[in-house]
Amino acid sequence: MSFDLDSIYLFYALAAGSAVLFVEATYLLFFSAASYRSRINRRLRLVKNEPDRESVLVQLRRERGLTADGLYALPSIVLNRLILQSGVTIGVRKFLLLDAVTAIVVFGAVMATRGSALEACAATLGGGVILPWFALRFLRGRRHKRFGAQFPDALDIIVRSLRAGHPVPIAVAMVSREMPDPIGTEFGIASDEVTYGADLETAMRNLYFRVGQEDLPLFVTAVAIQTSTGGNLSEILENLSGVIRQRFKMRRKVRALAAEGRFSALFLSAVPILLFFLLKIAAPNHYAGVMDRSLTQIGLAIAGAWMLVGNLIMYRMVNFRI
Secondary structure, rough: OOOOOOHHHHHHHHHHHHHHHHHHHHHHHHHHHOOOHHHHHHHHHHHOOOOOHHHHHHHHHOOOEEEOOEOOOOOOHHHHHHHHHOOOOHHHHHHHHHHHHHHHHHHHHHHHHOOOOOHHHHHHHHHHHHHHHHHHHHHHHHHHHHHHHHHHHHHHHHHHHHHHOHHHHHHHHHHHOOOOOOOOHHHHHHHHHHHHHOOOOHHHHHHHHHOOOOOOOHHHHHHHHHHHOOOOHHHHHHHHHHHHHHHHHHHHHHHHHHHHHHHHHHHHHHHHHHHHHHHHHHOOOOOOOOOOOHHHHHHHHHHHHHHHHHHHHHHHHHHOOO
């Protein structure tokens, strides 16, 4: 059967596409460049709406789980540091409230469906404690990767600023104006802390405590030594930027070489589980006669534990730090 396209519908489609492209071109021409500086990181967006930089500094601290003075808001230092370094911006109180609501919902749902208080408590422990903990660790790891990828460019900005004759606080402030999140806002907080009375070394150490990325201690130590004894900081930071870039290059090369091992680990882990579910769908009664026996359950538990050990060994083989 032949397909005949009415030319009027083709005309309407092309006209609609042209209108969309015209609107997008107008926005990119007149609005995108003007709003770039306010969109580059969160601190600049807040500064645009609130000229008082001290109020912005207090707001950024409270969003990250700190008090107005930059101290931990929770008595648990480990949990507060994890929330701080994960980059969550909803605040400690909202995070704990959301966690509590999630735990209550999980407890109620398991009690309504299973009717077992023991299973409800176990699910609440997993959904209200273990799962948020691993989620925060995942967010922290992802943020560290983004920060580490941006860090050499930030060091280059500082080096160029220092060679132009600017002091270190001005060079740090330039990073906060030119770099996106997370490094832009973090260096902006450090710049504001110096502006409102903190010495440079303290601001840099606070930067490390807020971020926790592995390359920051080298930068903080270099700035501290230059502040106390002097030295050619621009040359030190230039060498540090080169070392970090070479290390990233080596890590990517190792990751490419280990890609086959990672695929093999995923394939070997997924095949037994996939075959089990496929057999369950194709022949639902295949395991019906033995699934309720204790020996079968013990065997499945041993197999699952053995697979977990194998996965951990394969993970250690294909993931290592340089």
